Amino acid sequence: MELLLGQVFNGFSVASLYLLAALGLALSFGLMRVINMAHGEMLMIGGYLAYLTLQVVPGPWRLVAALPVAFVGAALFGALIHVVLIRRLSARPLDTLLATWGLSLILQQGARSLFGAIGVEVTAPAWLDGGISVLGIELPAVRLFIIGVAIAVLAGLALLLSRTRIGLLVRAVNQDRMMAAATGIDAGRVDLVVFALGTGIAGLAGVMLALLGPVTPTVGQSYIVPAFLVVVMGGLGSIRGTVAAAVILGLVGSLAQISVDASVAQVLMLVFVILFIQIRPEGVVANKSRALDV
């Protein structure tokens, strides 16, 4: 029983990472139908920015400082990618795939040249040591922190989309791009903001990954495949679906590890997604109107 509860908790913590990694993909696919193959490298950039912040900022709360640095840094980098690459390749999805894949290779090599092939360590601060004991199982504080950050990001995103003017414009462009432009909305600028927001959230995911293991040039690659699976299973662009799919896949992967090792669990997760989309091709939440639900 304790093992089961422990794995359920782990499932939620992995789901939080999947969610943070997948939200940006879901946002940009939902709005622009763009698949950014360099999204994993935004996680990597977030991880390295956390490492660099911890090198220069003293004190126990330097991890808190690393969060906005990683978010803003990755978001600015995402904005640059959008302006230089994505915007120029709009309406050419295959070219976008190839170009962003090429970019991901360049960024990996760039990180290798700057930081070396061996990963750098981001040591979790002392206040994230230990954990809380609930029903006889030890919940590590680091994983609780990751779950908390994911919930905060999700709540912030929901508020942004439902309560702010930019959120209104994002939903309008998402529902009817032509009409949005005819009402005076600069759809290109909305695309830029959403893309930057998505990459910024990926930067936060990178900080979370850095708390669990070394930051390497390929750290994003290990999470990008599950993130794509989450987006596909979630219903291609639906935020609600992305959340549900992240939780389902996090739990499936984690519970499978009760009886099999981690590699086989990944395979089982993939098989689960294949079976799921055979039965329900529209995903957890069908997104027929392309409307960004919140």
Add this chain to the structure above:
Amino acid sequence: MPLVVMTGVASGYGAARVLHDVELALAAGSVTALIGRNGVGKTTLLRTIMGIRPLDAGTMIFDGGDIGRLPPSARARAGIGYVPQGRHIFPQLTVAENLETGLSALGPRGKARAGVPDHIYDLFPKLAMIRGRKGGLLSGGEQQQLAIGRALAGAPRLLLLDEPTEGVQPNVVQMIEAVLLKVRAEFGLTIILIEQYLDFAWSFADHYAVMDGGRIVRQGDTAAESAADVAHLVRI
């Protein structure tokens, strides 16, 4: 000086040319009924004015400036409001949110303004009663009022109306007519109206322009000729 001057306008869909050498000038404050059979290019002309279809040839001057290469959002901000055929209401946005999107045409003034201006709800009291309802759940008549209200929220100087009476019950048609007369009188709006229902068009248009084969083939004043005089030109 006319508010809108189109010279040699050509547009279409890829290789399919729909508009050929369209010549049209609209005086500020005038209302022009654009009439013609189905498929002659009326909707394409409005879409080209709005910038949704590219201007393949010719020039398009609005308020003294060349708008021919501007994107739709810039044309909306320059003062062109659009009520498209099929209404294009944002289905998942509430009535109030749909109206708020219209404020984008005001540019920074729209950003600063919180909420829907009262005069839109004064024009369409029904919209005030259902302001929290999702646009996709409204009836055809309610959606039409919303589409016109959304365009008016951006305080346009030129309003493009594509078949505002289509699929709308008679009492709502009368209400729309009254609203259009009122905003025309109050704000001096220039209006281009595509309308199959000629009596409605003649009720407040000053001019008419008949399209055929992607060209404007006849123009005149509605005061000089009755709707019955030109009805044969639009009959299938």
